[in-house]
Amino acid sequence: MEKIKMEKIVVENLYKIFGPNPEVALKMLKKGHSKDEIMEKTRHGVGVADASFKVNPGEILVVMGLSGSGKSTLVRCINRLINPTSGRVLVDGEDVTRLNNKELRHFRQKHFGMVFQNFALFPHRTVLRNVEYGLEVQGISLDARRKAAMQAVEQVGLKGWEDSIPDQLSGGMQQRVGLARALALDADIMLMDEAFSALDPLIRRDMQDELLDLQEKMQKTIVFISHDLDEAIKLGDRIILMKDGVIVQQGTAEEILTNPADEYVASFVEDVDMTKVLTAESVMKKSEIMAYLKTDGPRAALRKMQKAGISSIFVREKGKCVGIVTAKNCRKAADRGEKTLHAILEKTIHKVTPDVPANTLFSMLGDENQHPVAVVDENDHLLGVIVVGLLMSRLAETMQPEINGSASANV
Amino acid sequence: MMQFPETIDIPLDVWVDAAMDWVLITFSGFFDLLGQIILYFMIYIEKFFVWLPWPVLVIGVGLFAWRVTGRWWSGLLMGAMLFFIGALGLWKLGMMTLSLVVASVLISLIIGIPLGIAMASSDRFEAVLKPILDGMQTMPSFVYLIPALMLFGLGKVPALFATIIYAVPPVIRLTNVGIREVSPSVIEAAHAFGSSYWQILFKAQLPLARPTIMVGINQTTMMALAMVVISSMIGAKGLGLEVLLAINRIEVGRGFEAGLCIVFMAIVIDRITFALATKKKQ
Numbered sequence: 001m002e003k004i005k006m007e008k009i010v011v012e013n014l015y016k017i018f019g020p021n022p023e024v025a026l027k028m029l030k031k032g033h034s035k036d037e038i039m040e041k042t043r044h045g046v047g048v049a050d051a052s053f054k055v056n057p058g059e060i061l062v063v064m065g066l067s068g069s070g071k072s073t074l075v076r077c078i079n080r081l082i083n084p085t086s087g088r089v090l091v092d093g094e095d096v097t098r099l100n101n102k103e104l105r106h107f108r109q110k111h112f113g114m115v116f117q118n119f120a121l122f123p124h125r126t127v128l129r130n131v132e133y134g135l136e137v138q139g140i141s142l143d144a145r146r147k148a149a150m151q152a153v154e155q156v157g158l159k160g161w162e163d164s165i166p167d168q169l170s171g172g173m174q175q176r177v178g179l180a181r182a183l184a185l186d187a188d189i190m191l192m193d194e195a196f197s198a199l200d201p202l203i204r205r206d207m208q209d210e211l212l213d214l215q216e217k218m219q220k221t222i223v224f225i226s227h228d229l230d231e232a233i234k235l236g237d238r239i240i241l242m243k244d245g246v247i248v249q250q251g252t253a254e255e256i257l258t259n260p261a262d263e264y265v266a267s268f269v270e271d272v273d274m275t276k277v278l279t280a281e282s283v284m285k286k287s288e289i290m291a292y293l294k295t296d297g298p299r300a301a302l303r304k305m306q307k308a309g310i311s312s313i314f315v316r317e318k319g320k321c322v323g324i325v326t327a328k329n330c331r332k333a334a335d336r337g338e339k340t341l342h343a344i345l346e347k348t349i350h351k352v353t354p355d356v357p358a359n360t361l362f363s364m365l366g367d368e369n370q371h372p373v374a375v376v377d378e379n380d381h382l383l384g385v386i387v388v389g390l391l392m393s394r395l396a397e398t399m400q401p402e403i404n405g406s407a408s409a410n411v
Numbered sequence: 412m413m414q415f416p417e418t419i420d421i422p423l424d425v426w427v428d429a430a431m432d433w434v435l436i437t438f439s440g441f442f443d444l445l446g447q448i449i450l451y452f453m454i455y456i457e458k459f460f461v462w463l464p465w466p467v468l469v470i471g472v473g474l475f476a477w478r479v480t481g482r483w484w485s486g487l488l489m490g491a492m493l494f495f496i497g498a499l500g501l502w503k504l505g506m507m508t509l510s511l512v513v514a515s516v517l518i519s520l521i522i523g524i525p526l527g528i529a530m531a532s533s534d535r536f537e538a539v540l541k542p543i544l545d546g547m548q549t550m551p552s553f554v555y556l557i558p559a560l561m562l563f564g565l566g567k568v569p570a571l572f573a574t575i576i577y578a579v580p581p582v583i584r585l586t587n588v589g590i591r592e593v594s595p596s597v598i599e600a601a602h603a604f605g606s607s608y609w610q611i612l613f614k615a616q617l618p619l620a621r622p623t624i625m626v627g628i629n630q631t632t633m634m635a636l637a638m639v640v641i642s643s644m645i646g647a648k649g650l651g652l653e654v655l656l657a658i659n660r661i662e663v664g665r666g667f668e669a670g671l672c673i674v675f676m677a678i679v680i681d682r683i684t685f686a687l688a689t690k691k692k693q
C-alpha cells in the first residue's frame with residue numbers, strides 16, 4: 001500500500017468519564033443525556049464526549065474552550081496521563097490506548113514533549129538538570145544529554161542560567177525552562193496545556209512569538225491548549241472549540257470567526273477585533289487581469305478594464321507589478337494619441353501578500369490617490385484587489401452572526 | 412454502685428500468652444539466629460565507639476555542628492557538652508548508649524523508609540498501617556520490653572529490639588507524608604516524560620520529600636535515645652543503667668550526673684539532625 005502523507009495524530013470517538021463506574025454514564029451519554037444530567041443522576045463527571053479530530057504533521061492545533069470544557073482532559077488522553085474511557089488515539093498510526101505500561105513509557109519518551117500551565121518544574125534540580133530530565137530517563141549518557149540540554153537551554157534564550165534553580169527565576173523564565181525540557185527530548189509532538197496562560201500579557205506575547213519562531217525551524221506537531229481566542233488565532237493553523245467536553249467546531253481561525261457554528265462559538269468570537277483576523281485574501285476581490293507595459297497601449301488597457309468592469313488596472317513589467325493606470329487617464333492618453341502607458345503610469349501603489357491582516361489595509365486605502373491595494377503572490381502575480389467599499393462590506397458581513405447572536409439572546 | 416458481672420470475663424491475657432508461646436516455640440530458631448546477627452552487628456558498632464579516641468569525637472562533632480548550623484558557637488557548645496560527659500567520668504557508658512542509639516536508628520531507617528515508601532504508594536497499605544502506627548506511639552514505651560525480653564532474653568539485643576519498635580513510627584509516618592506531599596503536577600510531569608516508578612521515586616519523590624524525612628529521622632533518633640534509657644531495665648548497659656541503679660540506691664548525685672549526660676547527648680543529636688533536616692540544599 002502506498003503511504004501518502006499520514007496524519008500525525010488521529011483521535012476517534014474519544015470519551016472520558018470520571019468516576020467508579022463509567023459504563024453506565026457512557027450509555028446515558030450516548031443516548032443523548034447532557035453532562036449536567038449525568039452528573040446529577042450518576043455522580044459521574046464527563047470530561048470529554050465523542051471527540052474526533054486529526055492533527056497533521058508540522059501543524060499547530062489549538063484546542064480552545066472555557067475552563068472546565070475538557071481541554072486538559074483531552075490533551076492528557078493523547079499521551080494517556082489520563083486513560084480514556086473509550087475511543088482510540090492513533091499516533092503515526094499506532095493505537096496509544098492499547099499500549100501496556102512499558103510500551104507507553106517508551107512511547108512517551110519517543111513522541112511527546114509536554115509543557116504545563118503551572119510549569120511543573122523539578123524544584124530540586126537546576127535549570128540544566130530540569131532540561132535534561134527526559135533524556136536522563138531514557139538512559140542517555142551524561143555527556144550526550146548535557147550537550148542536548150545545553151542546546152535546548154540556548155534555544156529558549158536561557159544561556160547563563162543553567163545552574164540556577166527554578167525558584168530563582170521569573171514565571172516567564174520558568175516556562176522557558178519548561179519549554180526547553182520538552183524541546184531537549186527531540187520528540188516529534190509537543191503537548192502544551194495552557195503553557196502561556198499563567199504569564200502576564202507582555203511576556204506571553206513574547207513567548208508566543210518565540211514559539212512561532214522555533215516552530216518555523218522545528219516543524220513539530222503541536223497540540224496547544226488555550227482559553228484565549230487571540231492566542232488561538234495567532235498560533236493555530238487550525239482551532240478546535242470545546243464546550244462541556246464536546247467539540248463544537250473545528251477549522252481555521254478564519255472559518256470559525258466568519259462562520260461560528262453556534263452562539264457559544266459566537267460568544268468567543270465577539271470580543272475579537274475582526275480586522276486582525278481577516279486577511280487580505282478574505283476581503284479582496286479576485287482578479288488576475290493586468291496590463292503589460294511593454295505590449296499594451298492605452299486602448300488595450302481600456303478594453304481590458306471595460307471587459308472586467310473596473311476603473312483602474314495594475315501594470316506589469318518584467319515579471320513585476322510596477323504600477324497602475326486609471327481608465328480616465330487611459331482615455332486622455334488615447335485622445336492625445338500616445339501609444340504606451342509610460343506617461344500615465346502611477347508607480348506609487350501598495351502591494352500586499354494574501355496573509356496580511358485586514359487592519360493594516362485601512363491606512364493604505366486612506367491615501368489621497370484612492371487606488372486599490374494589489375494582493376500579489378511571491379512572484380508578484382496579481383491575485384486580487386482590495387478597494388475601500390469592498391473591505392467595509394466584508395467586515396460588516398462577518399460582524400453579522402455576532403449581532404444576530406446578541407439579538408436573540410435579548411429576546 | 413453496680414458491680415460488673417464477673418461471669419463476663421474475656422480471657423484476652425490468656426490468648427495473648429498462648430499466641431506468644433506459640434510464636435516462641437515455632438520461631439525460636441529464627442529469633443535465635445536474628446538475635447545472633449543483631450548482636451554481632453551491635454558489638455562492632457559498640458567497639459567502634461569505645462575505640463574512637465575522645466578528642467576525635469569531641470572535635471569532630473564540634474566542627475560538624477559548626478558546619479551544619481553555620482554558627483561557630485553552636486559547634487563549640489556541642490563539643491563542650493560531649494567533653495563534659497567525659498569530664499564526669501561517664502565517657503565509656505556514654506559511648507555504649509550512643510552505639511545503641513546509632514544501631515537502633517540505622518535499623519529503624521532500614522525498616523522505616525521502605526515501609527514509608529510502600530505506604531505512600533498504596534492507599535490500602537496506608538489504611539492498614541496507620542492505625543498500627545498510632546497504636547505503637549500511644550502504647551507506654553516499657554510495654555515493648557516484655558515481648559522483647561521473651562523473644563531475646565536479657566541484654567543488648569532485646570534492648571535494641573524494643574528501641575526500634577518504639578522509635579520507628581515517626582520515620583515511617585514522615586516518609587509517607589513527605590512523599591505524598593510532593594506536588595502532583597511535578598509527578599505528572601515526570602510521568603509525561605516517560606519515567607518509571609523507580610525513576611519517579613528516586614529522581615522526584617525522595618529528593619523532594621527529603622526535608623520531611625529528615626524531620627522523621629530527627630524524631631526517631633530522639634525517641635531511640637529516650638527508649639535506650641528505659642531499655643536498661645532489660646539489660647542494656649550505658650547511661651540508662653547508671654540512672655536506674657542510682658534510683659534503686661537513692662543516690663541522687665550519681666543519678667543527676669548520668670541524667671545530665673543523657674540530656675547533653677540528646678541536645679547534641681537533636682541540634683545536628685535538626686540542622687541537617689532544615690538545611691537548604693545548594
Ligand SMILES: Nc1ncnc2c1ncn2[C@@H]1O[C@H](COP(=O)(O)OP(=O)(O)O)[C@@H](O)[C@H]1O
Nearest residue numbers: 018045046047066067068069070071072073074
Ligand atoms: N480527576 C478528575 N476527576 C473528576 N472530574 C474531573 C477530573 N479532572 C477533570 N474533571 C472534570 O472534567 C471536566 C473537564 O476538566 P478539564 O479537562 O480540566 O477542563 P479544562 O482543562 O478545559 O479547564 C471538568 O468538569 C472537571 O471537573
Ligand SMILES: [Mg+2]
Nearest residue numbers: 071072073194
Ligand atoms: Mg485545563
